[in-house]
Amino acid sequence: MSTSTDTLVVGAGQAGIAMSEHLSRHGVPHLVLERDRIAERWRTARWDSLVANGPAWHDRFPGLTFPAISPDGFVPKEEVADYFEAYARKFDVPVRTGVEVTRVTPNQGRPGFTVETSQGTIDAQRVVAATGAFQTPVIPAIAPQDERFTQLHTADYRNPEQLPEGAVLVVGAGSSGTQVAAELNRAGRQVYLSVGPHNRPPRAYRGRDFCWWLGVLGEWDNEVRRPGSEHVTIAVTGARGGYTIDFRELAHAGVTLVGRTESFVDGVARFASDLRANLDAGDANYLALLDDADAYAERNGLDLPPEPEARVIPPDPDCVSNPLAELDLAKAGITTIIWAAGFSQDYRWLEVDAFDADGKPSHQRGVSSEPGVYFLGLPWLSRRGSSFIWGVWHDAKLIADHIAKMRDYLARYDSPGSVSATPSASDAASSTDSRPRRVS
Numbered sequence: 001m002s003t004s005t006d007t008l009v010v011g012a013g014q015a016g017i018a019m020s021e022h023l024s025r026h027g028v029p030h031l032v033l034e035r036d037r038i039a040e041r042w043r044t045a046r047w048d049s050l051v052a053n054g055p056a057w058h059d060r061f062p063g064l065t066f067p068a069i070s071p072d073g074f075v076p077k078e079e080v081a082d083y084f085e086a087y088a089r090k091f092d093v094p095v096r097t098g099v100e101v102t103r104v105t106p107n108q109g110r111p112g113f114t115v116e117t118s119q120g121t122i123d124a125q126r127v128v129a130a131t132g133a134f135q136t137p138v139i140p141a142i143a144p145q146d147e148r149f150t151q152l153h154t155a156d157y158r159n160p161e162q163l164p165e166g167a168v169l170v171v172g173a174g175s176s177g178t179q180v181a182a183e184l185n186r187a188g189r190q191v192y193l194s195v196g197p198h199n200r201p202p203r204a205y206r207g208r209d210f211c212w213w214l215g216v217l218g219e220w221d222n223e224v225r226r227p228g229s230e231h232v233t234i235a236v237t238g239a240r241g242g243y244t245i246d247f248r249e250l251a252h253a254g255v256t257l258v259g260r261t262e263s264f265v266d267g268v269a270r271f272a273s274d275l276r277a278n279l280d281a282g283d284a285n286y287l288a289l290l291d292d293a294d295a296y297a298e299r300n301g302l303d304l305p306p307e308p309e310a311r312v313i314p315p316d317p318d319c320v321s322n323p324l325a326e327l328d329l330a331k332a333g334i335t336t337i338i339w340a341a342g343f344s345q346d347y348r349w350l351e352v353d354a355f356d357a358d359g360k361p362s363h364q365r366g367v368s369s370e371p372g373v374y375f376l377g378l379p380w381l382s383r384r385g386s387s388f389i390w391g392v393w394h395d396a397k398l399i400a401d402h403i404a405k406m407r408d409y410l411a412r413y414d415s416p417g418s419v420s421a422t423p424s425a426s427d428a429a430s431s432t433d434s435r436p437r438r439v440s
Contacts, residue, residue: 074238108345177340
């Protein structure tokens with residue numbers, strides 16, 4: 001494969017599909033490359049029972065609803081993947097699957113980039129890295145080098161039957177770790193859950209989902225994280241119809257809570273003495289959102305039933321009152337450690353000047369420090385909502401608008417003698433159907 005295109009989009013997950021829709025609306029010729037299938041991570045890098053964390057009315061693109069799913073329901077992972085495939089067909093996304101991008105380098109003495117792939121070379125004026133935030137599962141360096149224990153990341157966890165018999169230590173209490181721990185507990189496993197700093201919104205309050213509350217309160221549009229919250233995870237779930245995560249309730253149901261995992265020495269895990277502080281901070285975050293919701297309802301005269309029982313915090317279980325400082329894994333019967341430690345990004349293929357000193361993408365709302373290179377699908381790309389499906393769609397629009405604007409500038413450079421008569425890229429898109437033909 002040797003070809004050229006105006007804009008090359010790398011990745012055909014939710015970010016790449018959204019990017020293609022907006023580029024097509026602007027009449028920008030483009031190509032989307034995906035090394036696997038469309039939305040592959042939703043199918044093969046998630047556990048069997050996973051559902052979307054937001055309701056179907058919220059976690060979707062504007063151009064298509066989820067078929068056969070109640071707007072207030074939570075969509076299973078396979079149906080999420082099917083949705084993106086259907087969206088790609090609906091908007092005639094020019095996608096080529098089974099093609100891996102291996103290297104992108106800037107052209108010298110001429111604009112654009114040379115893109116090396118598993119099937120040939122592409123010359124592209126612009127490149128959008130739409131590979132998202134969930135690229136490389138992270139297992140921290142503290143993981144014990146001990147063959148007695150099966151160790152896996154939540155990206156490789158599928159169901160309780162997959163694991164060997166015995167107790168399980170789950171390290172990380174964001175949405176993934178908490179949902180996996182709860183599932184294992186319901187399956188009859190003895191579970192230890194290592195809880196670090198976290199936020200935990202109510203699943204619903206006064207008859208409205210937390211996604212709705214964050215919307216009307218303007219929280220989704222926050223552009224800057226509050227200081228100190230950079231590494232705070234969010235514990236929320238749509239599993240089993242959706243419910244509010246409360247770690248004390250989880251402990252009363254049989255899960256043993258421990259503090260943040262600090263080290264493993266000779267088969268003994270050691271935990272920080274921060275369990276109660278982490279739970280209290282999570283409770284404070286939870287109650288603060290209830291306060292904001294009550295104030296908004298009163299100020300706007302909303303007819304939403306009060307819910308005083310939502311403010312009841314369960315009593316401390318024994319594992320909180322007398323927290324473990326360490327745990328001999330073998331003596332506790334632990335045979336498996338599941339790491340819910342998040343993901344890192346891998347941009348080794350992108351050899352451009354678009355990264356800071358720590359190797360992280362350097363950008364403003366997805367527009368990188370390297371002209372012609374864009375990032376899409378990252379948390380907090382433009383706002384708090386960027387990590388949600390609908391947020392990716394809006395971020396893609398911002399980037400497509402920027403690309404159309406830059407094409408307009410270049411069009412005026414190419415025709416310097418007729419600036420006033422030169423139509424913009426957006427003008428041209430509105431006067432003719434210049435969407436690229438879909439590539440099968």
